[in-house]
Amino acid sequence: MKILMIEDNESVAQMMDMFFQKEKWDYKNAYDGEEGLQLFEDAPDDWDIITLDLNLPKMDGMEVAKHIRETSQTVPLIMLTARDTESDQVLGLDIGADDYVTKPFSPMTLIARIKALHRRADIQQEPQTQVNEDFDVQTAHFSLSTKTREAFLDGKEIPGLTPKEFDLLRTLAHNPKQVFSREQLLQLVWEYEYYGDERTVDAHIKKLRQKIEKVGPQVIQTVWGVGYKFDDSGLDS
Template identity: 40%
Template sequence: MGKTILIVEDEQNIVDILSFNLSREGYDTLEAYDGPAGLQLALENDPDLILLDLMLPGMDGFEVCRKVRESGSAAPIIMLTAREEEADKVLGLELGADDYITKPFSMRELLARVKANIRRVAMSPAVPAAQSGLGTIKAGRVNIDRDRATVFKDGLPLELSQREYDLICFLAAQPGKVFSREALMEHVWNYEGYVGDVRAVDVAIRRLREKIEDDPANPEFIRTKRGMGYLFGE
């Protein structure tokens, strides 16, 4: 059965181009031209991925994203934006979008990101092959129960998104090892040879710290190696 992509975009020519290219890759598509219609299709059809424009009539992309996440949907959301303002992109990520791509975009890049996000959802948590069996990763006050896909701190379960869970699984499986933002984009976001904007990593790390650290400003678990990247513990 084919994967379904929901396109929420008010520019007909962009919808037509996206629908044509996605269909050619074997995806089924749903289209909406305003925010309320996009939200309705997202809630009623549970698509495998949502391409969501920010500037929409009726309800903007930020509000659509927020309501989709409030519904409990974990479908990957890639925001489409013509804006260059960093604050808009970060806000979209904070509301639960998985990534963004700025117009005008290359169709090859967009298709690669669609494929990577759908593949990520289908995969087990992103841990090294040698350590990918089920079981528990124990790291002091933090335990990751991969049988239940749950992270515990001091014995209490944490409410993490799928991305946050994948991220801590990957880092905690290799404590003390520093990973650059680009490396995390490759291994956790599944973007092969990633060389683009890596702010999505910083936002995900910040959100994870807010949930797992006693003091997010002075992290104990998810640490920064200045100029190099992030590591777990040690």
Template identity: 35%
Template sequence: MTTILVVDDEPSIVTLIKYNLEQNNFNVVSTGDGQTVIDLVEEHQPDLIILDLMLPGVDGMTLTKQLRQKHNSVPIIMLTAMDTESDKVNGLDNGADDYLSKPFQVRELLARVKAVLRRNTKARKKVTKNGHNPLSDEATMVSIHLHNLQIDLLQQKVYQNQTMLNLTPKEYDLLAYMMQHAGRTLDRSEMAKGAWGIELSGLDTRMVDMHLSNLRDKIETNPKDPMLIKTVRGFGYRFSQEESK
């Protein structure tokens, strides 16, 4: 059974979420104390975390960073009463997979839970018995070599000149998607949908620009004159194509 960890210091919110998740056949573990989250994650190995941003002890943003620093890629839906664009961008940039503002409709929360779990099953490159990688165009593709980059789709790791890079989950997913579509010009909405499984439009697509800027800082020799991730003015971006080594 799929296990979901619910972290919120408001008992009424926890009760509401827990009841509805259990009605949809999820196993639920809950806590209102941010300081217990890391231990609960290690003990229960949840498939997803619903995490309130404002918590006593340790806030949700800090917990997300701590989990990602431990290379734990469990999907996280962040809950918050704050609803500014910068809050959402900060949450996603620090490793959250989705963001839901309070107050929320239970139906929307359940839809997001199912969508994130579905994305995670596909996008986290779980290889089936026949060796098929859902994000790969070919069943046998388990790694990609382009330029001085190697991406391991099984271990979800990226190496540059044999040195492992420290990428956030969002950066990894974006780079993996672009490298699998190297040579193609991709618009921002397509990249968000393909890499993260989310629909973005209008100003929200700036989230893609922000993550790509961070990614360039990590993989480009000169981020101001990028050779790997090219900007295609008026349209989007293209990962420079090169024959695999």
């Protein structure tokens, strides 16, 4: 795996360097936002994972993330930050981060997040010679294809799904009307035990709902005090 870490804290970078070497991962660190963005733009297809601190000199991490997403919608991006407010987290996810880790963090926790995100990214660059012939999930209103990473509501494609949003939608839609707790979704979609709060699920659900609502009625329902479920049975035929 080839990792680009954009982190201005030398002690954090040196600590992770030891763990990356232990995993035998190719690793490059940039100590400010401009340098990190330049390393990415020099070879945007070379990186398997990017970890990005938000509080960076020369260029803020949010701005770096925006530029990265203008070039690539699929490179997995983990934000690292000492900020721990819901607005910061949601903003980072809005920009296109796939995961969010607050400092201080355990190195093994970050390693687990990187491995899980790398497994789940499933970035496929196959030419679309066959268009939506087979769907993993198909109802009267909704269809989803893991092969093409596309989802449709009443024949309209749900636009701009990130890898994590697609995996979250697939997990819910594969089990219609089943209620999933936030903890269950973290384990199923992110594939790790989450030892912080569970707002990352809420933030992804919020963005997923916004994209669904661009093409049709809402199919992700909140079950108060429990979690979320997929249900399109109440839509008009």
